[in-house]
Structures are given as C-alpha cells and as structure tokens.
Amino acid sequence: MLVDLPGGWSPLLGRLAWSQIPYANPILAPLFVAVVIGAIIVLGLITYYGKWTYLWKEWLTTVDHKKLGVMYIIIGLVMLFRGFIDGLMIRTQQVWAVGPHSSGVFGSLHGYLTPFHFGQVYSAHGLIMILLAATPLLVGFMNIIVPIQIGARDMAYPYLNALGLWITAAAAALIMISLFVGDFAHNGWFEYAPIFEMQYSPGVGVDYWIWTLQLVALGTTLGGINILATIIKMRAPGMSWGKLPIFVWASLSANVIALTSFPALQVALGLVAADRYLGAHFFTAGMGGNLMLYTNLFWIWGHPEVYFVILPAFGMMSEIFPTFSEKPLFGYITMVLASMAIAGVSWLVWLHHFFTMGAGPYVNTAFSVATMLVGIPTGVKVFNWAFTMYRGRLTFNAAMLWAIGALFLLLIGGMTGMMLAIPAINYMVHNSVFVVAHFHSMLLVIVYAIFGSVLYWFPKVFGFKLDEFWAKTMFWLFSAGTALVFVPMYMLGFMGMTRRLEYVFNTGWQPYLDVMEFGIVVYTLSVLAFFILLYVSVRDHAKNRVGADAWGTSRSLEWMTHSPVPFYNFAVLPHINERDEVAWRRQHGIDNVRPEHYEDIHMPNNTGVAIILGGLTFVLGFALTWRIWWLCIVSLLAIIVLMIVRSFRGDPGYIITGAELQRMEEEAYRREAQIADSHHSHPVSGGVVGNAMAYQRNDSSK
Amino acid sequence: MSHGAADPTMHPEVQLSTSKGYFLGFAISAFLMLVATFLVTSHSVPPFGLLMVISVCAGIAVIAQIYFLLHIDISEHNIWNTVALVLFIPLFLITIGLTWWMFSQLYLRTMDMSVMSSAMQPAVHASATPGMAAMPGMNAHTDSGN
Ligand code: HEM
Ligand SMILES: [Cu+2]
Secondary structure, eight states: SSSSOOTTTBBTTTTTTGGOOTTTOTTHHHHHHHHHHHHHHHHHHHHHHOOHHHHIIIIIIOOOOHHHOOOOOOHHHHHHHHHHHHHHHHHHHHSSSSSTTTBBOOTSSSBSHHHHHHHHHHHHHIIIIIIIIIHHHHHHHHHHHHHHTOOSSSSOOHHHHHHHHHHHHHHHHHHHHTTTTTOOOSSSSSSOOOTSTTTOOOSHHHEEEEEHHHHHHHHHHHHHHHHHHHHHHHOOTTTOGGGSOOOHHHHHHHHHHHHHHHHHHHHHHHHHHHHHHHHOOSSSTTTTOOOOHHHHHHHHHHHHHHHHHHHHHHHHHHHHHHHHHOOOTTTTTHHHHHHHHHHHHGGGGGGGGGGGGGHHHHHHHHHHHHHHTTTHHHHHHHHHHHHHHOOOOOOOOHHHHHHHHHHHHHHHHHHHHHTTTTHHHHHHHTTTTTHHHHHHEEEEEEEEHHHHHHHHHHHHHHHHHHOOHHHHHHHHHHHHHHHHHHHHHHHHHHHHHHOOOSSSSGGGGGHHHHHHHHHHHHHHHHHHHHHHHHHHHHHHHGGGOSSSSSSSSOOOOTSSOOOSSSSSSSSSSSOSSSSSSHHHHHHHTTEEEESSSSEEEOOOOOOOOHHHHHHHHHHHHHHHHTTTTTHHHHHHHHHHHHHHHHHOOOOOOOEEHHHHHHHHHHHHHHHHSSSOOOOOOOOEEETTTTTTTOOOOOSSOO | OOOTTTTTGHHHHHHOOOOOHHHHHHHHHHHHHHHHHHHHHTTOOOOHHHHHHHHHHHHHHHHHIIEEEEEEEEOOGGGHHHHHHHHHHHHHHHIHHHHHHHHHHHHHHHSOHHHHHHHOTTTOGGSOOOOOOGGTOOOTTTTGGG
C-alpha cells in the first residue's frame, strides 16, 4: 500500500466496516429509517400500479432530450431540497450555539452538531447547491429548450445526452449515500491544502468529495459538448447566427466555459487523488509540494464555473422579460456580445478568490481590475433588461415577478462583488459572512431565474399552466426569506463574523442570528407553498390547458410547436425568417398555418446502456472511495467493455412514416381546438404562405 | 442529422484514423514519457535543465497526440477543430502564464531566495539574488510599521 490507512483495510471490503454506519447517531439513524420506509413505499406503489415497464421504457432508457431534461430538473430539485435542509441545519446551529452559556445536546458542547458533523453539513451544502442543484437544473433547462428553440428534433448526440444525465445521477447518489455510509468531507466545499491530505483527514470524507466532483465534472462536460454540437450543427433552415434565440446564445457561451474549465477541475482533483491514494506530494507542505497551487487550480475552474451557472440564468431572464413586456429584447447584439465578453473575462479573474495569498500589489491590482471589468458587460445586460421593460405592456405574473426579483438580487450581488474585487476591502472581509452573503445573492439570481423558468416553460413541456396564486405566494414568501436571511448576514459580515462558525463567540450577534433563523422559517413556508403549488396545479390541470403559444405574447421558436411538445418536436422543420420567429409570424398573420404534407422522419432508439453505465460509474466511485480495489477493476472493465460494445453496435434509429406523423399531428390539432382561446390552423401548400416560407421545403436540401 | 448520422464510420475524423497512426502516437508518447522518467530518477541533469527538458518532451508529446490520436489538423472539413485549437491557445497562455506570474511574485515575498536559488542552480552564489528591498513592488522602508 502506498499510503498509511488508519483503521484497517480488508481485500474484500476495503475500508468498509460496520462501524462506518452511523446507527447510533441521533440525527442520521432516524433519518435513515425514514428514507428506507419512504423508498419501500415508493417502490411498492410503482409495483402495485404496475408502472415498472412504463418507467423503464418511457423514462429510464429514454434518449428524448425533453424527458432527460425533466429528469435533470427533478434531480436538481431533490438536491436543492437536500441542500436547503443543510442550510436549515447550519442556521439552527448558529442561532443556538451563541456564547459560552448556550446549551448543547447530542454530544455537542454547544448547539446540537459537533464541529466535525457541522463541517460535513456546510461542505455538503455548498457542493450540493452549486454542482448538484444549480448545475443540473440549468443543464436540464438547456436540454429541454435549446433543441426546440433552434428547431431541431433532438440533441446532436442523444445517447451521450442520456449518459451525461445518468453520470450526474450517479454523483448525486454518491453524495447522498455518504450520509449513511461513512462521512463526508468537513473542510469546506472547495477544500484546502494540506488539510485534505491523508494525515489530516484520514476518513473517507475527502474521497467521497473527490469522486462526487469528478462524476459531476464528467457528466457536465459531456452535456456541454452535446449542447455546443447541437447549436452549431442542428439549427433549422434559415436560422443564421443573428437569428439565434437569446437563451441559445446564453447556453452557447455557458457551455464554452464548461468545456474549457471543467478539465482544470478534473486535473486538480486527479492530483489530490494522487496525493491521497498514491502518496504523491503535489499539495503537501514539503517534498516539493505547493499548497497554494491547489487553490490556484481549483479557482481556475471555480470562477469560470460561477459564470457557467449565471449565464444560462441571464438567458432565462432575457426570454421572460420580452414575453411579458410584449416588446422585443432591447439590444440583442449587445446582449450576445456581453455574454461572450463575460465568458471571456471569466477566465482572467480567478485570483480574486485568494487575494490574501500575498502575491503582492502588481498581481492583486491586475486581477482586481480584470474582475471589475466584468461589471461592464453585466451592466449592459441590466440596462438592456430595463430598456426592454421601459414603456412595455407589462404583465406581472409569477414568472415575471421571479425575473424581476432576480434583477434586484443581481444588482446587490454585483455591487458587493465589486466591493470584494478591491483588494484593500477584500483583506478586511475575506472569509467573512459578507462573502457568503455576496455569493448567495448571486446564486439566488440563478434560483430566481430557475423558478421563473419553471413557471414560464412548464406549460410548454406539460401542456398546462401552474397555479398563479400559489406561485405568487411562494414568490413572496421566498423573497421575504431572502431578505430576512441575507440582510443580517451582510451586516454580520461587516461586524467581522467569519464564515463556517459552529460556535458563535460574540453574544452581541444573537439578534441578527435570530432574524436569520426566522428568515429560514419563512423559506420553509415557501418550500411548502411550492409543494402546494405542484399539488394544486396537477389537480386542476384540465382547467389550465394551453395551446402552442401558452402566453399569447411569446416570441421564440419553442412556442410554435404543440404543448406538450411531441417527442419529435416538429413534424416538419420550420423555416426561420426572423429573429423572434413566433412573434414575426403572429404579426404577419401566419402563426396558425400548418403543413399540408408530412415526410418520413428519422428518430433515435431508446437505450438501456446509458443508465447501466451510470450505475457502473456509481459503483466505481463508491469502490474508489472505500478502496475496494477488486470492485474498482471490475466496474472499470465493465464500463470499458460496455462502451466498446455499444460503439460497434451503434444505433440505426427508426423511421416514423409520414402517415403516422399526420395521424399524431391531427390528433394534437384536435386537442388544441378544444382549448377555448386557441387559434385554428389551416394547412398551407408547399410550405409557403404569401411570400414567406413557413416550413422547410421538401425539395430543398439543407 | 446531416451527413450519415446512422453510420459513424463515415465521419471524416473517423475516416482519417488508421491503426498505424494510433500506434505511432502511442509509441511516441510512451517513449517521451520513458525519457522523462529516466531523467528524473537518474538526476543526471541539473534541476533547471531538467525542467526545460521535461517541458520540451511534454510539448512534443502533446503535438504528437493532437496529430496522431485526435487527428486535429487545419483542413477545411475539420474547421471546428481548428476553432477549438485557436481558442485553446489564449487559454493556455492565460492559465500557465498568469499562474507563473503570480507564483513568482509570491515566491519573491514568501521564500528565502538564497535557499531557492541554491536549490535551483547550485553553481550560482547565493548573494547573486536580489534582496527583498530590491524587488518589484516592494518598498525598501516598509518594515517600519510591523
Ligand atoms: C459582478 C461580478 C462579480 C464580482 C466582481 C465578484 C467578485 C467576487 C470576489 C472578489 C470574490 C472573493 C471574495 C473572497 O473570498 O474574499 C467572490 C466570491 C464568490 N463569488 Fe463572486 N463576483 C461576481 C459574480 C459572481 C457570480 C455571478 C457568482 C455566481 C453565480 C459568484 C459567486 C461567487 C462565489 C461562489 C464566491 C465564493 C466562493 C467561496 O469562497 O466559497 N460571483 N466574488
Ligand atoms: Cu470569482
């Protein structure tokens, strides 16, 4: 063995032993029982209703980008909930453990979490929220919306898409299992050298952290490649770059960042793994290692990553504002340039996460200036959204409220970011809760944009609208929670409260912590409102059905096909005439045309390989974490063999004949005609109306 | 689904690949790695020279892999490969260059340079390196406060 393993190792089970199951833990043991009971109930219900075949055929083996996107979003929401519970636990510990006289339970001197357990909670919270909640939610939306917005029938690589999803799911499963088997890292979501070295963190926590991150990085990179290839190669006829919907541009810039930055993370993690598994010294204090090199490598990825998550959110806002202002987006070209500029500058600023390293005035100044440059394109975007709304016919429905909320949070987060970008200020507030408040403002921009998008695109994917009353209730509760938690947090930051305190020594901070605890209770109410929202909307779905253009004022291509979107997206590929194609067609009175003739189309087959590979990567991650070498070898070999077999077999796809297509389309039109306020469409011959081309001409080769 | 999506072997980048190319790429990389390993373990070159030789080996290995294994060339039908390659160059310069810069500045301030330089170049006498006061960005009279 290359490194000393404290606490035993056996060839069969690696480091795994019964003592690693925390059955005596007063929090985890009851939770484990609840999870097992919940799982038995769910599995039982699926069996009782005989839904296994449906689940396998329609969801688990699907390569349909919309279903994969929905599953990404479900994973994201589940992990968002888990991360929220972690947040609730952090807040509760901090409001409880204030001052030397505060009580302690469950073996903790103060509060209810021991320092080690508290460390795991906040580390898992950060990692989950950024990489397993925000990222899958955004990737899910890009997956669903991008192909429809560019008029494609699927992603460029449908099977790769499924693979990316199942690898992400494996990562989520790995971090979840760390709750009940062994423990998770306790040194923060981005870890520090050399505390993550074997001598200082001998448990499996850091190993769980390494392999969870590696899997997310892999899954997201695969997804990024796919989205880029789709945007470049699969656009409908007539859709030149200048006519690309703005969300597609946002996805493009975001995925350029993903593709170029995730490898840096994977290398950094690989080197950490070399230290921990092979006894290397990349990040040790002696033997030629360099501690700060780790921080450097991590943030080379870390800062681009924060823009990878914010750019799609900007794209979502750019779709919601015009629709509910009934105006085209102000400054399309500048918006595109701003996205690209943000993507470019995001590569030049990573040192602002460690100004205090002490690289000196020249380096700090250069990175400070570069960081502040990001404010220019971001400012351009803010003004563009403001001018979009200016003199528009505004509809303040729930989706719009979330988007406006995101705009306000962006201002707060951006301004505090600018403050942090000044090294003199940064030296004062670095590692204080002021930084925590800054990036929560920013990440909440994303959460707001996501909830706005859930409301905005839900009718497109499922064919009915969500309930406005409960959506607005949720919005206001959530916003009250945001204010109550983060305003005091900014103030505490200025007062010098450092981040990640499991014991708060200053009793003078108690009132602020009380307000924050109240805020998290309000947040909890908003989570309840979300569940009620889902329940009420599904219950009343028959009343809230919508036609193709769910909002009546939509602009981009996804609103041209039926709601819910059929699995082939477009029966006949549309021909793109203008930037806001649907708005343009509405203006020119050709929004309700339909093709007269249907051609055969070619679609990809389902495959079970992706989910099996996902399962195998989970096994590999678990085996690596526990150092069960035989299992590592077996699962790795299985992965390689399966990939080779699949590559040789390929997928011939299958054909939907024109006649079949016609039948399905007519049924969809009939369904739409039953909805009260939808327009009635009539067929056009040859795909041409007046002098405008509505559909791809049958005779034209692309 | 333009050109022959059903048959991946018809894609130009697949058409370009030959087993001879793969073996050549593999052999060159493996050979260069062996050379580097030998140089490191035998300590036959002084540290700075070692750094240079290994960097050159790594550079050649990268080029060989790009050409033989990834088939990235600058031809017309592989235009997106070229775009990716062009994007890669500034990113490479940024990550490596700025890292180099920030760490050299950090070392100026945190490392005992006499130790550093004697480790790097045993032949040079320690006093040849500048003292703290002479470094860029450092004020000769700063230590009055602390
Ligand atoms: C206007 C643009 C922005 C500026 C100028 C800015 C500036 C900064 C600075 C200087 C820090 C380092 C603070 C410290 O540790 O001392 C920081 C931290 C952070 N920022 Fe931003 N930021 C900006 C936008 C964003 C965005 C868009 C996001 C994410 C969506 C984000 C997420 C974060 C995170 C996650 C951290 C801290 C990570 C950690 O220490 O755990 N920032 N920001
Ligand atoms: Cu940053």
